[in-house]
Amino acid sequence: MRAPVSARPGADFTRLWTASAVSNVGDGVAMAAGPLLVAAVTDNPAYVAGAVFVQQLSWLLFALISGAFVDRLDRRRLVVIVNLLRAAALAALMLTVATGTVTVAVIYLVLFLLGTGETLADTAMSALLPAVVAPERLPAANARLYASFTIGNQFVAKPLGAWLFVVSAAVPFGLNALTFAAAAALIAGIRSGAPAAPETQRSSVRDAVAAGLRWLWRHRLLRTLGLSMGVGNIAFGAAFAVFVLYCRDRLGLSEVGYGFLLTAFAVGGLAGTTVATRLTRAVGSTWLLRAGLVIEMVTHISLALATSPGVAAAVLIVFSVHAMVWGITVTSVRQRAVPEELRGRVGSVFSLLDLGGAALGALLGGLVAALWGVTAPFWAAAAVMAAVVLSAWRPLREADA
Structure with a gap:
């Protein structure tokens, strides 16, 4: 049974909002450093442009499938697992950069994995919000989420990511890994987010x-x-x-x-x-x-x-x-x-x-x-x-x- 939702944002929304804000900063740092990393590895413009396409490709391939899984699994637990996996992928990329073994293929693989995780985590986070905020509070809650994205991802993270890359090329990706791990810990503390109805779980992904x-x-x-x-x-x-x-x-x-x-x-x-x-x-x-x-x-x-x-x-x-x-x-x-x-x-x-x-x-x-x-x-x-x-x-x- 779904827990009652408070008319005012409470501890669950605070955890969700903080997790979103933290991961947005990490994402922005990596987004600024990513193109710099690709350009440092190769001078081929097609490879540099391809890095953007690889991350977007996951949405084109898996958006609808990810939506079906979000509706059949515990959304809170799904976000936690996906964020931990994204943290692991970024930690691996950080190690290859730090040891000088990074290649375009490695970057593409990590970006594709991150994009795939994003289709699950972002969809689940959006679906999870109404479970922790009353309907009449959704506009205000969404405004706070959008504001934290704009400030953290657009204003703070982009120059920070470029600066950290100059300091050490591996650092931005390690920081992003830490933000995903922190976001996973915050989401794990949310009490809402029950699995979908049994009939949804029994249907095939295609039917769903x-x-x-x-x-x-x-x-x-x-x-x-x-x-x-x-x-x-x-x-x-x-x-x-x-x-x-x-x-x-x-x-x-x-x-x-x-x-x-x-x-x-x-x-x-x-x-x-x-x-x-x-x-x-x-x-x-x-x-x-x-x-x-x-x-x-x-x-x-x-x-x-x-x-x-x-x-x-x-x-x-x-x-x-x-x-x-x-x-x-x-x-x-x-x-x-x-x-x-x-x-x-x-x-x-x-x-x-x-x-x-x-x-x-x-x-x-x-x-x-x-x-x-x-x-x-x-x-x-x-x-x-x-x-x-x-x-x-x-x-x-x-x-x-």
Whole structure:
């Protein structure tokens, strides 16, 4: 029997939030040091780019399968085991770096294992949250989780990871291993997170995945949100795949200027976490989601027209506020609407649409830019988002139902 959930975040949420914050710092450190490590081992650009693809590949291959396992296993225990295994993989990588025996193949293997673990742990963490926080507290809880990710992963960890790599190439990966071990210990102390229903455990993985897909397709609001997010990420991925060229050729920025402009994403994202809960209470989820789609469309138009870095930075900050508010709102709506025994599978579909859409968009954006210039992907993205706004407008009224 599921334990009652407190109306206020208590010790279980504090453990979950702290575990998330700690592991986010470790992840960010390793993400900053990873490309530096690959570049130190090989000068081949294809191998350097391939390191990013290897880690994303796990989501494309295993997202739906991982969702099925999250729904049939004790989610708390699953996160603990996966984090300990990720810590072991990173410790092994640290040893190969420290002893000078690291190779591209070793890096790829560890990244693939980390990505595979991420499909399980991230899906389970999202599904576990409603077990430790009352439904009316989910927006505030998600806002705190998103804020800790933005601060720890984006602001603190990236420069720290680069600095630690310069001090000693092995240290960032050892630190990430320690953060995963610490997160495992914190999650182990959570009292909630019971296994799924027996009928879910008895079904095959294939049948379990199919059941999750059928449930999501029949739920009009979540179907609309998932498809809007997937198509929106295709548009976003297409536009921002050539963002570095857009900054150089359209805005006239140097490499340093490009780096500073990227911080607009983090600034806006952090601001979004502070206003998401209040905006939800003030205007409701329906109008927040509708406004977000409009903002996304206007963002692409504004960037296509912009020639000033200042204007582009302002647009990106507004966009990042929207993106964070949208993510918190959608996650909270989904967690409230999906039955406990389906949260892993439905959440994994959203993750697949998120990553798959961005990856597909990146491929399309490069082609469009090569044919028609660096602003063409932004115009195309605006047109796509206009269609999304029109098709999603009416179904989104159910978000406050």
